[in-house]
Amino acid sequence: MSHNDIRCQVAIIGAGPAGLALAHMLHRQGIDSVVLERQSEAHVRARIRAGVIEQSTVDVLTELGLADRLHAEALVHDGFYIRFDRQTHHLDFHRHTGRHAFVYGQAEIVADLIDARRQTGRPMFFDAADVTVADFDTDHPVVEFTHEGRRRRIDADFIAGCDGFHGICRESIDASRFNFMDRSYPFAWLGIMARTTPVTDEGMYCAHPDGLSVHSMRGPHLTRQYLQVPADTDLADWGDERIWAELRRRSASDDHPELETGEIIERSLAPLRSVVTDPMQQGSLFLLGDAAHIVPPTGAKGLNLAISDACVLSNALGVFYHGAGRDALDAYTATALPRIWQAQAFSWNLTTTLHRLGDGDFDWNLRRARLQRWANSVDEQRALGEVYLGLPFPTSWHPPMVPA
Ligand code: APR
Numbered sequence: 001m002s003h004n005d006i007r008c009q010v011a012i013i014g015a016g017p018a019g020l021a022l023a024h025m026l027h028r029q030g031i032d033s034v035v036l037e038r039q040s041e042a043h044v045r046a047r048i049r050a051g052v053i054e055q056s057t058v059d060v061l062t063e064l065g066l067a068d069r070l071h072a073e074a075l076v077h078d079g080f081y082i083r084f085d086r087q088t089h090h091l092d093f094h095r096h097t098g099r100h101a102f103v104y105g106q107a108e109i110v111a112d113l114i115d116a117r118r119q120t121g122r123p124m125f126f127d128a129a130d131v132t133v134a135d136f137d138t139d140h141p142v143v144e145f146t147h148e149g150r151r152r153r154i155d156a157d158f159i160a161g162c163d164g165f166h167g168i169c170r171e172s173i174d175a176s177r178f179n180f181m182d183r184s185y186p187f188a189w190l191g192i193m194a195r196t197t198p199v200t201d202e203g204m205y206c207a208h209p210d211g212l213s214v215h216s217m218r219g220p221h222l223t224r225q226y227l228q229v230p231a232d233t234d235l236a237d238w239g240d241e242r243i244w245a246e247l248r249r250r251s252a253s254d255d256h257p258e259l260e261t262g263e264i265i266e267r268s269l270a271p272l273r274s275v276v277t278d279p280m281q282q283g284s285l286f287l288l289g290d291a292a293h294i295v296p297p298t299g300a301k302g303l304n305l306a307i308s309d310a311c312v313l314s315n316a317l318g319v320f321y322h323g324a325g326r327d328a329l330d331a332y333t334a335t336a337l338p339r340i341w342q343a344q345a346f347s348w349n350l351t352t353t354l355h356r357l358g359d360g361d362f363d364w365n366l367r368r369a370r371l372q373r374w375a376n377s378v379d380e381q382r383a384l385g386e387v388y389l390g391l392p393f394p395t396s397w398h399p400p401m402v403p404a
């Protein structure tokens, strides 16, 4: 071995929620890993994403000792509001399930996970360039990367592909052995972060015949809001005034004051699509989170799925390193997929009910009929709430085998 070589049990590619949560779950079981991230640490910490965390996810993070700041700072919500026909309705999922949703930006979770990783003293490389994976059809997969001008090699037992939808792990698998199922939608979300006061005390989806607007928040004077826009939208066409006018028009109501406008501090465009990869593994390479599946942002399931995948894989690796064989690893896909499809079904339900999909009155009346059921039926609310606040994880988080 040269001094550029590293030996570890699990090479983790990507320092998003999936990779960082997995790294910590493995650490708690005494399993060593190396985390490789293409971007700089500052970039990863500042990346604004969705921010609704299921009770199920919070429970796991709490058990792992990773949720202290979340419990101190997150907004704790019972459900969300829907608005249509200028009327606002609260869907109180807490009443039906006893559970909550936690509003806490993904960047905050990622920052907490990076801090926790650093405290373990285990290796984590930011700015890792030209990462490659090889030999994962064997028990001796190899990862190479360039860091600070040096080409380095990792000999691992397993590779965890946590590098998102555009990462190299998806690219490296043998596509002929996989089923890639997807659905794209002809629209995107234009998202803003603004220094304004939220119009409601919990998040709100406004289903307007002309399209959806979403009114979420990160604090008492910080809002995160989205507009359904055509997929080919150019952000340059959307100045502040146009954004506020459209947010106000779609959210106009007879029962609340008009939306406050103010300084927009960030704006971005996100396409909407659903993707599921089956299987989520090849040999000793496993795909987690966005590397394996994408959900549209409607319902904010992405981060939660990333953490539940990490839970499934970390437990299977725990079983393996405990000497109990490969069965749980072989069953990784079969264990993780049912919950992923439940999240896909939920996101599809929200997406098709809340967005303008087609032209004409049929489309709008169909959506309104579904919205009326959500607003008026306790059974509908219970069913939505069960998934929104988080179905049980496929595997529980096993107690650590070594002290933290
Ligand atoms: N080498 C190393 N790292 C890479 C590479 C590469 N070739 N390609 C991508 N990455 C990194 C990205 O920079 C990112 O930090 O992998 C990480 C993937 O993290 P996320 O995109 O956050 O994906 P994941 O951890 O699966 O979490 C899913 O994130 O995209 C959101 O909305 C999505 O909430 C969901 C969550």
Ligand code: PHB
Residues within 6 Å of the ligand: 049, 050, 051, 052, 203, 214, 216, 217, 224, 297, 298, 299, 300
């Ligand atoms: C957010 O707060 O970022 C958010 C809220 C609701 C969604 C998606 C994202 O459906």
